[in-house]
Amino acid sequence: MLNKAAKPLVKLVDRYLPDPYIFVLLLTLLVFVAAMMVEQQSPLQLVTYWGQGFWALLSFSMQMLLVLVAGYMLASSPPIKRLLDSIAALAKSAPQAIILVTLVSLLASWINWGFGLVVGALFAKALARQVKVDYRLLVASAYSGFVVWHGGLAGSIPLTIATKGHFAEDKIGIIATDNTIFAGFNLALVAVLFVLIPLVNRFMLPSDDESIYVDRDKLAEPEVETEAITRPADYLENSRLLAWAVGGAGLVYLGQYFFAAGGKLNLNIVNYLFLFLAIILHQTPRSLLTSLNEAIKGGAGIVIQFPFYAGIMALMVQSGLAQSISSGFVAIASADSLPFWSFISAGIVNIFVPSGGGQWAVQAPIMLPAAEALGADVARVAMAVAWGDAWTNLIQPFWALPVLAIAGLKARDIMGFCLMQLIITGIVISIGLTWF
Incomplete structure (x- = not known):
């Protein structure tokens, strides 16, 4: 039944969803028009907001580019490729591959969202090298696990309100994670999604005749060519000692950060971990640079699109449009229904x-x-806002870009399946926030 229901959504998205770059351009124009009509803002004022905010995500854009590049380099190292292939070998059929990649993505995303994005996409490629399975659904399944991130250990909203000195402390005080991430309703919701999402993905699996398979040769990682060592510089490029010395220093810092300073996972630390493990596991600088040259090819979408999203964010916030949307839902809410309307808004x-x-x-x-x-x-x-933020990531190309770059797909290839997950998880999360 789910497979039949997903078919028209997949066809609809494949036909009408443009490239993510076109999507962000259309989204920009839509926000301009909405802000003029709803907030009565002048075009010149809106252009000013947009231009001033255009570069506000430069730091984050670099972080996301490193998520893609460092994660790819780590996964393409010989030991990690062997490990991923060994785990992928546990799947003996297409349904098993879909369920396995979804569970791995869910767990990794619950730990840390950046970790989940990269691990899910790389594991999907490893599975595709082992099992004959619809590649679109496989990658969509890897991305669908991302929906739980804000209810997990790295959820930015629950961690923010649990931190002393947050901007709303004078209104709500400090709210411990016992009342948010580890609250009964949130844990129950996460548990239900850990069961539901893999099953939904599995039952959307197309028949053999309708499946689209990927050429396994295209998933092979580039081999490092052995070149004759004729120059002193060649010795440095092939030096294991150099890689181990620098990589070892990086791991020493991580040990100090986690065990001595009590540090926690964040995006910078995930990138740092991926990078220095890649340096060590590739063993030579030449091997690492070969992998880097392949990894960087997929970063174009991040580089060009994220500034546009920064401009959209500035338009939404500075014009008051975001506040108007939220206020509209609050106006029809009651004490019991406010979490639901907070989630939707x-x-x-x-x-x-x-x-x-x-x-x-x-x-x-x-x-x-x-x-x-x-x-x-x-x-x-607060958790309703967090879950709402995570929920529509299922159809927001912004977050899918690293996954798509690693997998070598376009947004329209996976968004039809993600749209089905959006509908089903939206119903479940709404019930969970209201009744659990």
């Missing part, structure tokens, strides 16, 4: 402001006073 805002921390800065000044006035559970409302 966050899902809509996330299409235009695809940043958990940025979205909380926009919605918190609206949702928190509403929760206080209605007598709603503040922790649950």
Whole structure:
């Protein structure tokens, strides 16, 4: 039944969803028009907001590019390729491959969202080298696990409100993660999704006649060519000692960061870990650079599109459009229904402001006073915003770009399957936030 229901969605997306670059251009124009009509802002003022915010995500753009590059280099190292292939060998059929990649992605994303994006995509490629399976659904399954990230250990909203000195502390105080990430309703919701999402993906599996398979030769990683060592520089490029010395120093820092300083996983640390493990596991600088040359080819979308999303975020926030969307839903809410409407409004805002921390800065000044006035559970409302932010990532190309670059697919190849997951998980999350 799910396979039949997914077919028209897959065909619809394949026919009408443009390249993510075209999508972000259309989204920019849509926000311009909406801000002029709803907020009565002048075109010149909106252009000013847009231009001033255009470069606000430069640091984050570099982080995302490194997620792609460092993750690819790590996975293409001989030991990691062998490990991924060994785990992938556990899957003996297409249904098993779909379920396995979804579970791995869910677990990795619950630990850390950057980790989940890279691990899921790389494991999908390893599975495709082992099992004959529809490659579009396999990669979509790897991406679908991303939906749980904001309810996991690296959720930016629950971690923000649990940190002393956060911007809303004067209104809600410090809310411990016992009331958010590790609250009963959130753990129950995560547990249900860990069962539901793999099953939905498995039952969307097309028949053999309708499946699209990938040429396994195209998934092979480039081999490092052995060149004669004729110059002193050649010795350095092939020096294991040089790679081990620098890579070892990086791992020493990580040991100090985690065990001595009590540091936690964040995007910078994930990238740092991937990079220095790749340096060591490739064994020589030449091997690492060969992998880098392949990895960087997939980063074009990140480089060109993220500045446009920064401009859209500035338009949404500075014009007041994001606040108006949130306020509209709050106006029809009650104490019991506020988490549901917070979730829906966050899902809509996330299409235009695809940043958990940025979205909380926009919605918190609206949702928190509403929760206080209605007598709603503040922790649950905060998690509703978090889940809404994660939910519509299923159809937001912004976050899919690293996965698509690693897998070698286009957004339209996977978004039809993700749209089905959006519908089903949206129903389940809504029930969970309201009734669990």
